[in-house]
Amino acid sequence: MSSEPQPRGLSSSGSPIPNQPADGGLRNFYRQEFDRVHRDFVATGSGLAALSDRTRLVDKLALTLWEQHLPSRPRCGYALVALGGYGRCELFPHSDVDLLFLTEDEEKRDQIKEGVSSICQQMWDCGLRVSPSTHTIADCARLNQENIEFTLSLLDCRFLAGDRLLFDGLHEKKLPELIAREADTLLQALSSITEARHHRFGKTIFHLEPNLKDGPGGLRDCHVSRWIGMILALVAGNKPEVVGSSKNAAASAVLEAIEFLSSIRCHLHYRHNRDDNNVTWSAQEELAARGIGTGSGPLSPAEWMRLYFGHAKAVYHDSGQLLKQVMEGRSSLYRSFQHWRSRVSNSEFSVVDGRVYLQQAASARDAEAVLRLFVFVAKHGVALSAEAERRISEVHLRLVETMPQDQSLWPHLRDILTQPQAANALRAMHSLNLLTHALPEFEAINLLVLRDLYHRYTVDEHTLLAIDVLHQLKIDGDEVLRPFAELLGEVEHPELLYLALLLHDTGKGLEGSDHVYSSLQFTQTAVKRLQFPEEDARMVAFLVSSHLEISSTMRRRDIYDPGTVAELADKMGTPERLKMLTLLTLADIKAVNPDALTPWKAENLWRLYAATANHFDRSADIAGLDAGASRGAVERIIGLHPLRRSEILHFLDGLPQRYVLSHPAEQVVQHFRLSRQLATEVVQLQLQPHSGQCELTVVTTDRAGLFRTLAGILFGWGMDITKATAFSNSSGVVVDSFYFKDRFRTLEVNPSERECFLRSVRDILLGEAPLEKLLESRLRGDRQPVKLAVGTRIRHDNECSARNSLLEIVTQDRPGLLHTISSTLTKEGCSIEVALIDTEGPLAHDVFYLTRNGNKLTSEQMRDLEWALAGELSDSLPTW
Amino acid sequence: MTKLEAVIQPARFEAVKDALIEIGVEGMTVIEVRGHGRQKGHTEFYRGREYIVDLLPKVKIEAVIPDAMVDKAVTTITEAARTGKIGDGKIFLSRIDDAVRIRNDERGENAL
Numbered sequence: 001m002s003s004e005p006q007p008r009g010l011s012s013s014g015s016p017i018p019n020q021p022a023d024g025g026l027r028n029f030y031r032q033e034f035d036r037v038h039r040d041f042v043a044t045g046s047g048l049a050a051l052s053d054r055t056r057l058v059d060k061l062a063l064t065l066w067e068q069h070l071p072s073r074p075r076c077g078y079a080l081v082a083l084g085g086y087g088r089c090e091l092f093p094h095s096d097v098d099l100l101f102l103t104e105d106e107e108k109r110d111q112i113k114e115g116v117s118s119i120c121q122q123m124w125d126c127g128l129r130v131s132p133s134t135h136t137i138a139d140c141a142r143l144n145q146e147n148i149e150f151t152l153s154l155l156d157c158r159f160l161a162g163d164r165l166l167f168d169g170l171h172e173k174k175l176p177e178l179i180a181r182e183a184d185t186l187l188q189a190l191s192s193i194t195e196a197r198h199h200r201f202g203k204t205i206f207h208l209e210p211n212l213k214d215g216p217g218g219l220r221d222c223h224v225s226r227w228i229g230m231i232l233a234l235v236a237g238n239k240p241e242v243v244g245s246s247k248n249a250a251a252s253a254v255l256e257a258i259e260f261l262s263s264i265r266c267h268l269h270y271r272h273n274r275d276d277n278n279v280t281w282s283a284q285e286e287l288a289a290r291g292i293g294t295g296s297g298p299l300s301p302a303e304w305m306r307l308y309f310g311h312a313k314a315v316y317h318d319s320g321q322l323l324k325q326v327m328e329g330r331s332s333l334y335r336s337f338q339h340w341r342s343r344v345s346n347s348e349f350s351v352v353d354g355r356v357y358l359q360q361a362a363s364a365r366d367a368e369a370v371l372r373l374f375v376f377v378a379k380h381g382v383a384l385s386a387e388a389e390r391r392i393s394e395v396h397l398r399l400v401e402t403m404p405q406d407q408s409l410w411p412h413l414r415d416i417l418t419q420p421q422a423a424n425a426l427r428a429m430h431s432l433n434l435l436t437h438a439l440p441e442f443e444a445i446n447l448l449v450l451r452d453l454y455h456r457y458t459v460d461e462h463t464l465l466a467i468d469v470l471h472q473l474k475i476d477g478d479e480v481l482r483p484f485a486e487l488l489g490e491v492e493h494p495e496l497l498y499l500a501l502l503l504h505d506t507g508k509g510l511e512g513s514d515h516v517y518s519s520l521q522f523t524q525t526a527v528k529r530l531q532f533p534e535e536d537a538r539m540v541a542f543l544v545s546s547h548l549e550i551s552s553t554m555r556r557r558d559i560y561d562p563g564t565v566a567e568l569a570d571k572m573g574t575p576e577r578l579k580m581l582t583l584l585t586l587a588d589i590k591a592v593n594p595d596a597l598t599p600w601k602a603e604n605l606w607r608l609y610a611a612t613a614n615h616f617d618r619s620a621d622i623a624g625l626d627a628g629a630s631r632g633a634v635e636r637i638i639g640l641h642p643l644r645r646s647e648i649l650h651f652l653d654g655l656p657q658r659y660v661l662s663h664p665a666e667q668v669v670q671h672f673r674l675s676r677q678l679a680t681e682v683v684q685l686q687l688q689p690h691s692g693q694c695e696l697t698v699v700t701t702d703r704a705g706l707f708r709t710l711a712g713i714l715f716g717w718g719m720d721i722t723k724a725t726a727f728s729n730s731s732g733v734v735v736d737s738f739y740f741k742d743r744f745r746t747l748e749v750n751p752s753e754r755e756c757f758l759r760s761v762r763d764i765l766l767g768e769a770p771l772e773k774l775l776e777s778r779l780r781g782d783r784q785p786v787k788l789a790v791g792t793r794i795r796h797d798n799e800c801s802a803r804n805s806l807l808e809i810v811t812q813d814r815p816g817l818l819h820t821i822s823s824t825l826t827k828e829g830c831s832i833e834v835a836l837i838d839t840e841g842p843l844a845h846d847v848f849y850l851t852r853n854g855n856k857l858t859s860e861q862m863r864d865l866e867w868a869l870a871g872e873l874s875d876s877l878p879t880w
Numbered sequence: 881m882t883k884l885e886a887v888i889q890p891a892r893f894e895a896v897k898d899a900l901i902e903i904g905v906e907g908m909t910v911i912e913v914r915g916h917g918r919q920k921g922h923t924e925f926y927r928g929r930e931y932i933v934d935l936l937p938k939v940k941i942e943a944v945i946p947d948a949m950v951d952k953a954v955t956t957i958t959e960a961a962r963t964g965k966i967g968d969g970k971i972f973l974s975r976i977d978d979a980v981r982i983r984n985d986e987r988g989e990n991a992l
């Protein structure tokens with residue numbers, strides 16, 4: 001600071017105007033002096049000097065009016081006191097002037113009422129915005145829970161005129177006693193007020209049009225640091241410090257930031273001719289062109305905003321650290337929470353008071369260890385300690401050189417992205433200038449300000465917020481967002497969704513290009529460097545290149561039109577892509593600004609999702625592999641085995657589009673290979689792990705009751721089926737896939753059981769062993785308590801398919817459910833053409849495409865079937 | 881002056897907005913609303929859960945325009961918003977006594 005404010009409690013910085021002018025003269029005097037201060041500011045650019053000058057000017061005016069209306073005597077029992085910014089000698093050009101008329105008792109308060117009114121009236125007439133209050137010293141010595149801000153403003157009190165002893169009584173005795181007594185309450189209130197204020201601004205400094213006073217990293221945060229310092233000093237019985245917070249190396253950065261922010265705020269007040277602290281786009285252009293606050297002449301608006309973000313970051317970081325330290329030290333609840341968190345310490349990282357430290361200083365030089373540190377932050381929600389930040393900064397160059405960017409980066413990045421506090425870990429990486437070195441594609445949007453009427457944040461912050469939106473879904477209780485939270489739980493590879501979010505707007509960094517196209521280019525470069533498997537790379541590229549598709553459909557098309565839904569389903573290709581893109585769209589909209597995702601938009605998004613998901617279920621038997629997205633999938637399959645083109649096409653003939661779009665090309669080729677071996681062995685089996693579960697694929701020739709038998713075998717072995725699909729081609733080759741949890745860990749604990757299991761499947765399918773024997777023991781003993789009851793609903797649709805009748809069953813999941821249902825279907829003479837089996841917690845959702853004797857079921861047959869199923873599922877009658 | 885309130889299909893909003901700007905209506909207020917007229921709601925299912933869609937999403941455009949432009953604006957909106965199906969929406973017109981531009985106190989049609 002070039003000119004320090006006067007310490008708390010010192011006398012006014014001015015004296016009455018010598019030849020007191022009449023009313024009009026006083027106004028002219030103030031106007032002339034106000035203009036002079038403005039001219040000096042324009043000449044010097046020093047905001048702090050302008051604040052002191054205006055404070056002196058207002059002091060002169062206040063003292064002149066005081067002498068006119070309430071002339072002082074040594075023990076008059078009342079005093080004029082400056083509070084808030086005026087008390088701190090930081091009076092911005094159009095800031096309110098906070099005045100306290102302090103009296104020794106209520107009698108004096110009544111006595112000076114008229115004088116107070118005249119002083120305030122004349123100050124208003126001069127063009128000052130006065131905020132007066134009259135309080136007895138006893139009022140000031142009490143904490144008013146309804147108006148804690150008043151007690152906080154007393155911290156900056158400054159004597160102007162009147163009874164000095166009365167003021168000293170407040171300043172030297174009553175106020176220190178009050179602060180010492182109520183320090184915890186005041187600090188708690190300060191913390192809550194600050195939290196609420198930051199919340200209003202989305203808890204980020206990275207706004208496109210920031211508010212210099214109230215926004216995070218603004219001047220109010222400097223005041224918070226100052227007040228905390230003063231409260232702590234008064235509690236300790238020391239003289240409060242004049243300027244707040246830090247005594248570390250960051251202090252000079254904070255002081256520089258205060259000078260910068262003060263100069264900019266002065267400029268904004270003069271520019272807007274009022275107390276307006278928003279750095280609008282036009283203001284940014286002007287400030288940058290005039291080089292205000294730069295110290296080095298004109299800059300481009302983007303460069304100037306980067307300078308601003310640097311200063312705001314220093315303030316935000318400093319006040320945040322200080323507030324956290326104080327709250328940790330004083331709140332027993334907070335301490336216990338932090339103590340609990342300290343238990344997550346391990347051999348590499350220790351957590352003390354909610355901050356993480358490196359156990360070994362040398363770890364900071366090891367890029368892999370530093371990446372593990374960010375995984376730790378993402379997992380446990382702890383902040384980096386200043387020491388860890390310092391150690392990493394000191395070896396930054398070395399870290400940059402050794403930071404992995406290829407496939408060895410992905411396990412770390414994946415672990416960061418999928419942890420609940422991913423956004424905070426990525427922010428910490430970004431703040432230490434490491435994220436752009438790990439993922440160079442991110443550099444293009446580093447602190448990028450794009451002028452857009454809707455976006456509130458820089459592009460990089462928007463991206464990190466979007467990632468946070470998805471993680472918050474799991475803990476938010478918002479009823480409108482609940483279905484999306486459930487949807488997120490169903491995504492098989494959330495890490496790909498988060499990576500797509502991280503890259504979806506990188507193309508915005510390339511000026512003049514179509515950002516979706518450029519983002520896709522960046523994405524393809526990134527996934528190639530990370531050496532993603534082809535299917536994963538294709539999924540991320542799809543999400544990035546289609547990230548505006550659903551928004552655009554919602555905006556431009558009738559979401560209730562079946563044609564719109566069918567077209568969207570065609571573009572998505574698979575239900576999994578639809579789920580992921582729906583969630584990406586939700587996060588992308590919500591991270592634009594706090595109000596962007598209205599309940600109206602969220603509900604429309606959900607309705608479009610549900611309609612498209614239903615469309616997938618109702619069109620799962622559609623063949624035609626030479627159409628749309630399936631044509632590309634077929635070409636990819638053939639591309640893996642080009643010499644077998646005609647045989648592959650023969651194998652695929654009659655299989656629905658759903659089959660080729662929902663299976664990776666490599667897996668289809670495996671199925672094809674299994675089908676070629678049917679001539680020698682009529683049952684082909686493949687058992688492999690799949691996302692923590694087991695996947696059993698059965699390729700065989702179609703026969704009556706096949707699906708029922710497979711469901712029965714898995715039930716007999718105690719397996720819990722979570723998903724299943726059944727498809728068949730024109731030649732009668734069946735590809736059935738079952739995904740199941742090995743509830744009793746039979747296959748995991750006893751490796752020899754794997755062969756036994758596969759033999760059992762084969763023998764029963766070939767009729768060489770009875771299924772009933774396997775089922776006997778299971779049917780007797782396998783009962784599980786119902787945690788959450790789900791009512792049964794059975795619906796049919798005879799219109800959606802030209803060849804099949806569709807049956808949809810939603811019911812309580814239970815052991816053996818699929819066997820029960822498929823047995824009933826077999827008993828009723830139905831043939832399962834396609835089956836889509838899914839579970840979601842306690843809810844089972846099964847869709848069957850059925851025929852009877854090669855035809856659709858008649859209405860009567862369907863009704864009989866539904867009654868039979870209702871009887872088996874027992875808890876309800878079918879609904880029509 | 882006339883206040884024009886048009887409740888239209890969200891999907892037609894951009895076309896209507898562009899068409900209004902094209903004929904010189906630049907100031908408008910847009911609100912996301914829900915409602916129904918003769919286009920009643922219906923029931924939908926997702927995984928066995930029932931959703932009653934009785935209030936459908938609409939966009940409401942409000943604009944105050946000079947009387948001389950009313951017919952043109954109404955024609956423009958109907959042409960741009962019409963799909964021919966139930967649920968295309970409605971336009972309501974009402975008289976406005978005065979308008980004030982807050983920035984410079986201009987009054988009447990000058991303030992539009």
